[in-house]
Amino acid sequence: MHIIKRNGEMAVFDPEKIHHAVTMAFLYDADGAARPDSNSTSASVREKAAAITQNVVDTLEHRAHDGTVPIEDAQDQVELALMRAGEHKVARDYVLYRERRARERLSAKADATADRKAHIRVTNENGDVVPLDYDKMKTVIQQACQNWDWQVDSEPVLAATEKLLYDGITVNELLKAPILATRPLIEKNFRYSFVAARFLLDQIRLEAYGDVPQEDMEHLYADYFKGYIQKGIAIGRLDPRLHDFDLDVIGSALVAERDWIFQYQGLQILYDRYLIHDNERRIELPQAMWMRVAMGLALNETVDRDEWAIRFYQVLSTFKFVCSTPTLFNSGTTHPQLSSCFLTTVPDDLEGIFDAVKENALLSKFSGGLGNDWTPVRAMGSWIKGTNGQSQGVVPFLKVVNDTAVAVNQGGKRKGAVCAYLETWHMDIEEFLELRKNTGDDRRRTHDMNTANWIPDLFMERVESNAMWTLFSPNEAPDLHELTGKAFKTRYEQYEQMADEGKMTQFKRLPAVELWRKMLTMLFETGHPWITFKDPCNIRSPQRHAGVVHSSNLCTEITLNSSDSETAVCNLGSVNLLAHIISNPVVYTHGDEAVREEWSRSDLRTEITGKEALQHIDMNMLGDTVKTAMRMLDNVIDVNFYPTVKARNANLRHRAVGLGVMGFADALHKLRIPMDCNAAVVFADVAQEAISLFAIESSADLATLRGSYDSFHGSDWSHGILPVDTIRRLQDERGVDIAVDTHGAIHPDFWERVRNKVKTGMRNSNCMAIAPTATISNIVGVSQGIDPVYQNLYVKSNLSGEFTVIDNHLMDDLERLDLWDAVMVNDLKYFDGSVSVIDRVPQELQRLYATAFDVDAIWLIKMAAHRQKWVDQSISLNLYMASPSGKKIDDLYRHAWRMGLKTTYYLRTLGASSAEKSTITNDKLNAVSGIVNACAIDDPSCEACQ
Structure with a gap:
């Protein structure tokens, strides 16, 4: 076996060097100071060093399929062996020592690379070769690593970018270099995801508009937008009716700084599949995409059309609500098939x-x-x-x-x-x-x-x-x-x-x-x-x-009537629950003074009343979001392109839409509520009740403006029967009770008002359906649908490539406790993104950040059942099981039926998605070696997932 040195040279592997490194780690701290009461002759040190060395050697021999091992890999295995042996302090000092030595090597190389930088030239699109403006590149990288409320170290990005440079590098490759350099750093700090997104944004902006800094787009977006609309129409991609809008008014509503709120995965997905292009060259900037979707959905607005387009844009571009993928693909284009x-x-x-x-x-x-x-x-x-x-x-x-x-x-x-x-x-x-x-x-x-x-x-x-x-x-x-x-x-x-x-x-x-x-x-x-x-x-x-509901859809959340003469159609979009959460609301008043409830960030909330849960939802904002979203979804039906007559007839007759939710797990994290407790069930119940109230009322209000759907008379709505009322009907049919409380947290007077409205008319036969939201939640950067967090650190593979996914809430908490370091990153990799077995993590955080396989699936069914009582269609419900058995699976699905669930989706088990244990950090994208394909969280063939 041979070791590959950092300079690429080969050397015969010598286990004694591993033993020496391990021994030194026990004797000296990260700064080289001798540890108290430690010496090389200590029997304890000798035994520990020998055992750890043997473990490292065995591992390296197993992994060295071609007989070679990179030196960084050998050092990574030393870290892992120390952690597995319970020597966390020694391991941490070893990591810090490696980082210090890496900085010293970097400094030593600085002078040697200076001359190389001076001789690097860049090939422009027209073929001209010009010297690399190194200072400009460095400034761009440094600025990307700073935000108004955070900053990250730009030196690793700069150093990794420099390794990718070569004489004659093209402009396009030069733009991609810092992206490639930043992607491996995301596992160490989620904020690097925003940094990588900014580099990608530079590339998109150069393609779509020109070489201008993002800061200038505040003044340039409006001018660009008018030209973009004209070009999109000229090349046959955009609907010519978009030109009928007041493009000056529309363009002035674009907010350039919202380009900054994308994380890398979300922006890369937009770049690969959503932004309109002309011969593979993007002509659409992110805010233009949101406005194009908004304008496409406002085409049939007869009054204040510009204002409605802007209102739709405000909801979309702030990530409060996002339409489903077909709508984002096709709204405002010449082929507006927007239904899901x-x-x-x-x-x-x-x-x-x-x-x-x-x-x-x-x-x-x-x-x-x-x-x-x-x-x-x-x-x-x-x-x-x-x-x-x-x-x-x-x-x-x-x-x-x-x-x-x-x-x-x-x-x-x-x-x-x-x-x-x-x-x-x-x-x-x-x-x-x-x-x-x-x-x-x-x-x-x-x-x-x-x-x-x-x-x-x-x-x-x-x-x-x-x-x-x-x-x-x-x-x-x-x-x-x-x-x-x-x-x-x-x-x-x-x-x-x-x-x-x-x-x-x-x-x-x-x-x-x-x-x-x-x-x-x-x-x-x-x-x-x-x-x-x-x-x-x-x-x-x-x-x-x-008619009869004969099936559900691809993701099991749509439950509409179908027949050989009608093809049921549903139009989807999801509310970002996280965007509507208030962490510390005003919960009561004392005299004229409003008093806020405060709790320690380390405290968990496992019990909460419905009234308290309501206090954590910005009801005014949620009401505005849902009202706007329901109008957008209803507009889909009229502007939609229908591939078949049966689909057109059914959609115009019944006008079904499906308003869903995403970011639920993030909302729980923000509120310090674990997913395996009554508080989570209550919050799921109350949040869905609020969305249901606003969605139903919005549809009734739209009926007042536009008329009811054709098949309204004879429906439950026409009799004042709401979704929550039908629990009793199911109980009567079965002859057994369903263990779901049918009382709500919102005052009955509000529901009575809605009940009276729907008797007079509804615009939509169905209003709600909770979809998986896999892709749109990735675009927004929140947890998917109602799912628990899959892993706190993993690599997801989808059609746009491989992306490191890290739970930013967990990282924030561990940073606050001074526990976020390279050792913690390696621990998370080794334990498949779970904190439940990492001793350094406090127990309350282990419970709060329990992953999908750490949470008993019974809690997921309880939450779904309490949501289902408010939802007129169904819920795409994934179930997770770490240690499946026939009895457990049998009990789980019988429980789902007894609690009145309409549908379930995938059953996930650990055996189908286990990851290789590795801590390679060799500047490759797959630094987290265990890649989890998209189907480990969502279906790669699912229309809502990809």
Whole structure:
């Protein structure tokens, strides 16, 4: 084995040098001073040094696949071995010593590199070669590392940038160099993410406008914007109607300093996939993108159109609310397909099946996510009247759908995304469960699409009572598809009796528990099919009079009626909850003096009342945000481009929208509330109640201005029935109580006012749905949807590359306690981003910053159930399990059903997403070696996730 020195030379590996380094670490501190009561002859020191040396040597021999080890890697392993041995103080001093030696080497190199800097030349776009303006580059880097409320060390960025320079470097490469230099530093300090974003912003600005400093954009943005609109229209990318706005007024509303609030990952995602370009050259700056989206959504405003566009822009550009990805992609363009989700029902005939496949392709082309209801299609072995042959069942057609999704990859922007749903009584259900397996006949496998079980309550009741279950083919039991609740039970039992009497050609009996176990086994092994519940989706639907909910969507949060004549459509966006949180609100008054509640940053809040939770939400701001957001979502319906007639007719008739939420975990961190306590449940309940109140009232107000949706009469709304009222209806259907308190924290008078409003009209048949928000939350820089934090430090891989993700709240707290250092970074890497086993971290912070796998998933279900009572559609709910077992998974999903949840999404387990343990810090992006693909948090094929 050989060591690779810092200068690239090779030397034979000598374990004695490792032993010497470890011994010196025990004898001397970071400044070289001898530790008290330590000497080289001490038996304790000798034994510890020998044991640690052996561990390091064993590790290096295991890792040195090509027989070589970089010297930095060897030193990293010494750090890890010291930490694993519990010698945290020694390890910390060793780290500090390495950092001091690194600074000394850097200083020694300064003179040697000065001459090289003087001879570096830059190649401009026109081919001219000019000397590098080193002082300008240094100033740009130093300024990027300073903010009004924080600053980070610019020297590591400068040093790493210099290593990337070479004579003849192009302007584009020169702009990228500091970005590449900064990315590995994000793991040490999250503020470097803002620094890297500023460098990327320089690159975007040069492409879109020219070589001007960001500070000048305060005065130049308006002029640039007018030219951008004109150019975008000229090249056929922007809607010509944008020119009808008062571009002087619109341009003057742009706020250049909001470009600074992006973190690197968010801005890189915008650059790669959202900003409009002309032959791969971006012509759109970030604030122009927000305004382009706002103007596109204001196109049909007949009064004060400019003012509404500006109002939409203010909400978007301040990250209070963000529309879903299709809207951000296409609003204001010549192809404004802005809707997020489409739900289709596939009929039981060949022409209808392939019409459905064609519809999938058309919807996917323009960035739609699809949910297909396949229950009507007859099972394998069923008689085909026209040919007198036997059907091959659902599975072969699903293979075609799978390949179509791969072929039509959403306009080349991201993978096609579709989910197939099948009811549990369908004869093909057992083969359906195995579609995602990696074994078996590959012609009957769908590796690229998602699948979900659509489970009636009767099946769960049979599971609970350990009874038998009967499978049927839908051509013999067609009405089961259209029945729910008690009506479904009555008819299903009639079919079972008919089967007993020999009146059914195809049926199969098996224990319900056996089928349930197979469902959960496949869910654990393959991640599919997801568990969703038919009856809660229908019994609690405000649109029961207009049809049946036959499936959910790609991410299981949309629950709209679909049929062979209507393709359900939903238009999504999410409120950033973190932006509406007040940490220390005024909670009472004493005389004329307002008194604030204060608590120590180290105190956790595990109990909180609903009234106290309300005090932490800026209700005025939230009300304004939701009102504006609902108007934007409603506008989507009218300006939208519809790929199919069935989608257009359904969307204009029912006008469903789905207002969601993101940044929930960040809000809890800000309020010092752990996720595994009653306070988190109460806050989830109250926050969703507030959003629900404002969303419903906003839709009712819009109905006063614009009229109700066509199918309003006969809906729950028309009878003054609100989502929270339907909990009782579900209880009555099941005959058992649902353990969710239906009382709210907001004064009943406010709800009564809303109830009276909705009786007279609603603009939207459905108002709320909580989506995963994976990409838009990355753009904003907050936690995804309602999920707990996945890990406190990890590398996420998505279509825009690999990004170090670090919990800034945790880092702030550890900095405050003087615990944030290189050793802590290495600890977080070693323990997969979890602080629960890092002894130096106080217990209250271990609990507050518990990761998704540290939190018992029962708490996630409790919070979701208390949200669900306020939500008229559903919730995309990921569940996490560190140590899964059959019993635990069974208990978890039974609990979800008992608490009245409509749907669940992915089941995440640690075994599917474990990371390599490493502390390499060799200026590579992947300094945190364990890369977690996007699918470890969200579905990479999901329209809302990518």
